Amino acid sequence: MTERAVDHLVVGAGFAGLCAAIKLAEAGEDDVLVVERGPDVGGTWRDNTYPGAACDVPSQLYSFSFAPNPDWSMSFSPQPEIQAYLQRVARESGVLDRFVFDTAVEDARWDDETQRWVVRTSAGTIRSRTLISGSGGLSEPRLPDIDGIDSFAGELFHSARWDHDVDLAGKRVAVVGTGASAVQIVPEVAQVASHLDVFQRTPAWVIPRNDRPYTGLEKRLFQRIPLLQRLYRTAIYWGRESYVPGFTVEPRLARPARLLAQANLRRGVSDPELRERLTPDFEIGCKRILISNTYYPTLARDHVDLVTEPITKVTADAVVTADGVEHPVDVLVVATGFHTTDQPFAHHVTGREGRTLAETWAAGGQAAYKGTTVHGFPNYFSIVGPNTGLGHSSMVFVIESQVAYVVDAVRTMRRHDYATVEPRLDAQQAWNDDLHRRMRRTVWSTGGCSSWYLDEHGRNTTLWPRATFTFRRLLSRFDATAYELGAPRPTTARPSTTGSTA
Incomplete structure (x- = not known):
């Protein structure tokens, strides 16, 4: 891959990137490329292989709603099983041919003239109509600053x-x-x-881990009566909520x-x-x-x-x-955590005004519209973006909600021939003003602790301060009225490229 043009470029092959690739394909968006710096799908669950690694959200909920797994061995999945699950979903979904592994994104810049993202990777340059980040909030380890x-x-x-x-x-x-x-x-x-x-x-605070193995009977029932597994999942969801x-x-x-x-x-x-x-x-x-x-x-x-x-x-x-x-x-x-409020990927994404995401967020902290789009960055979508994290439930629920919003945005662009979508600054500001007003009364603001949820300004730019079903409702459709919508510009000649064309 020296130079390539695609409609949609997805960065990362964890839960977010895999979900985006599958749902875009289901929506008829065939020109999708997923680049992943690692050698396989999995993201966090590929990289975190330490002894005892397991999920702290029940298996039935920490999985795609559209790809249930009746064969979990435990109520809380160990890391190898989650990784194997993601590999199986990728394989059976038929989208693996759109993934390029061992390929790191080095720089992504919006080209306003061609209305494309120009993304430089370790394997070549990609021009893409949309840029969808699934790089994750827990992907870059944070090393301690200790003398010596x-x-x-x-x-x-x-x-x-x-x-x-x-x-x-x-x-x-x-x-x-x-x-x-x-x-x-x-x-x-x-x-x-x-x-x-x-x-x-x-x-x-450490609560008991109510883990147990699933019996052979339970697995058979989940396999033969899918509704039973869905009801089980639903019960866990409301318990967490x-x-x-x-x-x-x-x-x-x-x-x-x-x-x-x-x-x-x-x-x-x-x-x-x-x-x-x-x-x-x-x-x-x-x-x-x-x-x-x-x-x-x-x-x-x-x-x-x-x-x-x-x-x-x-x-x-x-x-x-x-x-x-x-x-x-x-x-x-x-075991000192990850870069969450200063995501390294933000330093590699340059928007319409020539500033990186990191520079844009430097003054007031990470901010996005609905945790997904950012003013000044046309056709850019962030899965697990600012204030989408959870302190109680499954991030897969959030990921599916955001991906549904992104797919509807792409569908809207196709239907109305919009070349660009970019959230209006006032809409983004209103969203974040409301979010942080609600944040003031949460335990993360009043509970008397300092945590990795907070950035250098003391703002919680990590977590979602409401119910997850509210988040899903608010992202249930792409609200074009909150966006600046750009028409296509006259095409200009450009060098031919290999691969698909956008």
Whole structure:
């Protein structure tokens, strides 16, 4: 692929990119290309292969509504099964021939004269009528800024880039971070390490993981009676949705979840001093709620230490904390999350006015219209864009809602011969003003914590502050009245290209 022209270019082959490719194909949009920097579909679930990796949303809900899987082994899917599911869906959907792997997007610029996106990749240049980003909010690992970390002589890697060549048996291991990945990693590492230090900045609320294997009978029933599986999925959805009022209206409504987390802590840790250090001082839901049955008991084991003193530096063979203690380490695992409010992909997308998305968002934080389109960036669609994240339910529900909106936008462009669609600035501003007005009363703003949901301005540009069914309703159709709609310009000669033409 030296130079190619297509109608629709999709970036990323995780849940978002795969869903977009399938639904565009179903809508009759055949000229679609998906570029993926990795070697396969899967995105997050291809890359995160650390020990114990699993989803914290039930399997029946964390899957496409149009591609149910009756063969989940557990109620909460382990990573290999989710990856295998995505591979199967891609294969059976018939769209894999539109995917190009091991191809990174290096630069994407809007060409106002040709009304096309000009996208430079590691394999060549692509001109596309629309640019659909499915790059994901949890795709770029965030490394900690710790003095001396570059001098560490042992093995060091991020949880999302697990080095399986490193044998942890009998080693002194340190895990920095106590978030969603860490609570899965720590119990697994503790089984083989000679000593494990877990470095905690702030504790999290951890509720039980009500996981169980599906029986053979259940799998057969799901396979033979699809309606039964849909009803099961629906019940899980509404159970998850019951968290929303406690997050967005009145934190006291989340008291049952808090009591559940406190009981989980009492059951897992008998030492009062350790229990105190593991008890958050903020409202439940302010940070991401974690789920685990084994994390607390692991921290109570003799060869595992919870370290709450701040890290001051890393030496060649130790982590040093503010109390002057040196913690000897052979392997250092950093489970310090991802770039969510400063997405790296935004630095590579340049809009109509010659500014990148990152520059556009620098002053006030990430902002989009309906989390999907951005003023100044014609024909650009972002799946899992600003303020579309969830703290309680399945992102696949959001992805399907956004993809339906994008497909309707493309259908509208075809029907009315619009060359460009770009949200009006006033419509985008009104959407975000309302969103952040609602955000002020949520637990993420009033719960007394600082989290990765917040950007450098203290604004929550990550989460959706309402019910997910409301999000789906608001994106149920493409609202052309909120957009500046451009007519085609007279065609001008341009160099011939290989592949399809837009």
